[in-house]
Amino acid sequence: MTTSEDAGERARHLPAGRRAALVDYVGQQGQVTVAQLAERFDVSIDTVRRDLDQLDAEGQLIRTHGGAVSASSMAPNDSGLDVRLRMQVEEKEAIARRAVEIVSNGSVVMLNGGTTNLAVARNLRNHRDLTIATNNLRLPAEIPAKVYRDLYVFGGSVRSITQTTTGPVSFQVVENGEQIAVQADLALIAVGAVSTTGFSTSNLGDAAMMAAMMDHASKVAVLADSTKLGRRLFAKVAELARADYFICETRPSADIATALEAGGVEILTP
Missing domain, CATH: 3.40.50.1360 (Rossmann fold)
Known part of the structure; x- marks a missing residue:
């Protein structure tokens, strides 16, 4: 018998479900690396990079060199210039x-x-x-x-x-x-x-x-x-x-x- 938890786990590994979970995770952490995300979601580095590029294009997070940040968490004062160039x-x-x-x-x-x-x-x-x-x-x-x-x-x-x-x-x-x-x-x-x-x-x-x-x-x-x-x-x-x-x-x-x-x-x- 399939439980809702099993279904949720499978959905998390589908592109749309994984990306939604990835956005939530970045929002919780504030700033993450590609390696952290690959380990967290049990996918390849290349897959994470493609996900981040897509989510950045959709405006759901901000792609940085080597990872990503949550736009809301990086809005304060001293975020790096490469991040702030993409805000507002x-x-x-x-x-x-x-x-x-x-x-x-x-x-x-x-x-x-x-x-x-x-x-x-x-x-x-x-x-x-x-x-x-x-x-x-x-x-x-x-x-x-x-x-x-x-x-x-x-x-x-x-x-x-x-x-x-x-x-x-x-x-x-x-x-x-x-x-x-x-x-x-x-x-x-x-x-x-x-x-x-x-x-x-x-x-x-x-x-x-x-x-x-x-x-x-x-x-x-x-x-x-x-x-x-x-x-x-x-x-x-x-x-x-x-x-x-x-x-x-x-x-x-x-x-x-x-x-x-x-x-x-x-x-x-x-």
Whole structure:
């Protein structure tokens, strides 16, 4: 006599049943390797890879080098860049398209690290004669050479997980024996969290870099997708009023919107 447990076990080894069980398992574990999944489900490495590719295409998990992660578990702050590049892609593109509208040709622009500003860099393709300064090590490869006149990358300690330089750095340059402060027309700062108490991120060095960029810009635009709203992370970057613009793919909740507007911040949405 066949029991429901036996039927369930057979279904688990059928492609559809196995993939459903695999998604559940990844959701429970948060992050797994191909080898772990092959052992867990008693199938070959190649079978697991095909399953992961299919589930990634369906948006049920996120395929990474050597395994997979649950999208929900990796949404917080310090997931690797390869993972974060695949999160909230449409939202970041919408934010980027809105952000480049406030960038003037011929201006000096600072951009910090993060995948949102990588989207901004790509969307600057129709701009010309910009001077760009960044701590984002991936940005030079993302922005077309015809867009900028000069491109500078700030030094500092390298964080491989985010592919940025970080920490407090000197925003002074020495020319003909004199110190000259770096000054931008606009700083585009992507943050990890936004609450009524201010903008924050998960790393003290990153917060110091963001704050320094803000201090050396005539105007500041803070960028965050809606998953960052209503959250507060370890390192505070600045008060809400430090920004001139806040750019999100949707209007923030009433409490955050009220706090932003009370600080004189203009909310920009697509």
